[in-house]
Amino acid sequence: MKTMLLLCVCWWMMAPVYSLESTELDARAIIDKMDRQQRLVSNGTFSRSQISTCKYGKKNKKISCIETPRIKLMESVSKQYGKNKKDSKNVSVLLQPASERGIGMLSYSYDDSSKDSESWLYLSALGKVKRLASGASDDQEPTAIFGSEFSTEDMESGKTDEYSYKILQQGAYQGHQVWVIESIPNLARLKKTHYSKVLIWVDQARFIPLKIQSYDKRGKLYKRTSFRSIENIKGLWLAREATIMNLKSQRLSNMSTQAIALNVDVNDEFLTQRTLTDFAFREKHLSRLRAQVQ
Numbered sequence: 001m002k003t004m005l006l007l008c009v010c011w012w013m014m015a016p017v018y019s020l021e022s023t024e025l026d027a028r029a030i031i032d033k034m035d036r037q038q039r040l041v042s043n044g045t046f047s048r049s050q051i052s053t054c055k056y057g058k059k060n061k062k063i064s065c066i067e068t069p070r071i072k073l074m075e076s077v078s079k080q081y082g083k084n085k086k087d088s089k090n091v092s093v094l095l096q097p098a099s100e101r102g103i104g105m106l107s108y109s110y111d112d113s114s115k116d117s118e119s120w121l122y123l124s125a126l127g128k129v130k131r132l133a134s135g136a137s138d139d140q141e142p143t144a145i146f147g148s149e150f151s152t153e154d155m156e157s158g159k160t161d162e163y164s165y166k167i168l169q170q171g172a173y174q175g176h177q178v179w180v181i182e183s184i185p186n187l188a189r190l191k192k193t194h195y196s197k198v199l200i201w202v203d204q205a206r207f208i209p210l211k212i213q214s215y216d217k218r219g220k221l222y223k224r225t226s227f228r229s230i231e232n233i234k235g236l237w238l239a240r241e242a243t244i245m246n247l248k249s250q251r252l253s254n255m256s257t258q259a260i261a262l263n264v265d266v267n268d269e270f271l272t273q274r275t276l277t278d279f280a281f282r283e284k285h286l287s288r289l290r291a292q293v294q
Contacts, residue, residue, distance in 0.1 A: 026167070027165035027166050027167045027179075027181050027182075028160070028165050030165075030167075030179055030181060030202055030207070031160055031163075031165050031181060031183070031200075031202075032160055033207050034202060034207045034208065034209065035160050037207060037236075039080050039085050039086065039088070040080075040085070041236055041262055042078045042079070042080055042088060043078075043079060043080040043085055043263070044078075044079055044262070044263050044264045044265060044266050045076075045077070045078045045079075045260065045261070045262055045263075045264065046075070046076070046077050046260065046261045046264050046266075046286075046289040046290070046292065046293065047075070047076050047257055047259065047260040047261075048073070048074070048075050048076075048095075048257070048258045048259040048260075048293075049073070049074055049075075049076065049255055049256060049257050049258060050071060050072070050073050050074075050255070050256050050258060051071070051072045051073075051074065051145070051146065051148050051150070051253055051254070051255050052069040052070065052071045052072075052253065052254050053069060053070050053072075053147065053148045053149060053251060053252070053253040053254075054066070054067050054068070054069040054070065054251065054252060055067045055250060055251055056245065056250060056251065056252045057250070063245070063252070065252075070147070071096070071097070072094055072096060072097065072100065072146055072147075072148075073094070073095045073096040073258075074092050074093060074094050074095060074146065075092065075093055075095060075286060075290075076090060076091065076092040076093075077090065077091050077092075077266055077270065077271070077286075077289065078090040078091075078266075079266045079268075079271060082110075082111055084111070086111035086159075087108070087109065087110050087111055087112075088107075088108070088109045088156075089106075089107070089108050089109075089271040090106070090107045090155070090271070091104060091105070091106045091107075091270070091271055091275050091276070092104065092105050092145070092146070093105075093275075093276075093282065093286075094146060100124075100146075101124065102122075102124030102279070103121070103122060103123060103124050103146070104121075104122040104124075104275070104276040105119065105120070105121050105122070105145065105146065106119065106120045106122075106271070106272070106273060106275070106276055107119045107120075107152050107155070109152075109155075109156045109159075111159065111161075113159075113161070113162055113188055113189065116192065117152060117153075117156065117192075118131075119131075119132040119143050119152050120132065120273060120276065122273075122276035122277060127277070129273055129276055129277060132152075148244075148253035148255075149223070149244045149245070149246045149249070149251055149252060149253040150244055150253055150255065151194075153193060153194060153195075154214075154223075154225070154244070159189070162185060162186055162188065162189035163183045163184060163185050163186065163189065164183075164184045164186065165181055165182065165183055165184075166181065166182045166184075167179050167180070167181055167182075168180045168181065168182050168199070170204075173201050173210060173211065174210060176203050176204070176205065176206075176210065177203075177204045177205070178201045178202055178203055178204060178210060179201075179202045179204060180199060180200070180201055180202075181199070181200045181202055182197060182198075182199055183197060183198040183199075183200060184196075184197050185197075194214075194216065194217070194222070195214045195215060195216065195217075195222065196215050196216060196217050196218070196219055197214075197215050197219075198212060198213065198214050198215070199212070199213040199215075200212050206230075206237045208227070208230070208237050208239065209225075209227060210226070210227055211224075211225065211226050211227070212224070212225040213225075216248075220247075221247055222246070222247060222248060223244055223245065223246055223247065224244070224245045224247065225242060225243065225244045225245075226242070226243050227239035227241070227242050228240075228241045228242075228243070229241040229256075233260070233262070234262060236262065238257070238260070240256060240257045241254065241255070241256045241257070242254070242255050243255075259293045260293065261289065261292040261293045264289055264292050266289075267285060270282075270285045
């Protein structure tokens, strides 16, 4: 089970505070509470985020870029659907660099395990929408968000029924009490995911992930994600920054949320391919959403 950043990730990084005693909750209950709140804050969200990606290395025992990062600025809009709001739709469009302005990605994720997630990429220079492949074969790379190390799978929520969970341990992490929860996909989900298991460090007070470790099909550590700059906005806890490290490619991506508006009214027609191809239509709706940022 993956928790977005994205709105980007951003939408899988937010959740309100609970007063429940941690000892009363089992692993599934903890994940359900975290996931439910992530879906609530994703149900009508506009954000502007910057993604920087680079090759990394170690210097003086610290991880840092060993090349000039590629920096992109994007705007994203998300909304939840379905009976329990477990289906999601998200559209993201690049603003910068100028050479990539207008490139957009549309993604649909479904709670129904028989339906694969769907993604489309619009290349403004070619004026064409391309359907991206779904699934997770061994020779197929995850669908990346604009060339970053964040993938569409990393952004998914609402699929808690497709995994089993276990609390591995409890304790302090970066000054907060956390549960470390192991998430294992069932056989059906295993065919669709790039991960054999995921470990999630869940803040016991705020029910948000502070760290995630994702393992490949061979059981080796694949990606490590950390969340920082956590703040409370209108009663919701938000990590304004997320960093994901791909241990296979030796690349990392950092996503920082520069502006965000929650619980905005998103027109259903906006979350369609028309938004990718129709500049005037897209700008009309985005102008209204931008005005709601505080």
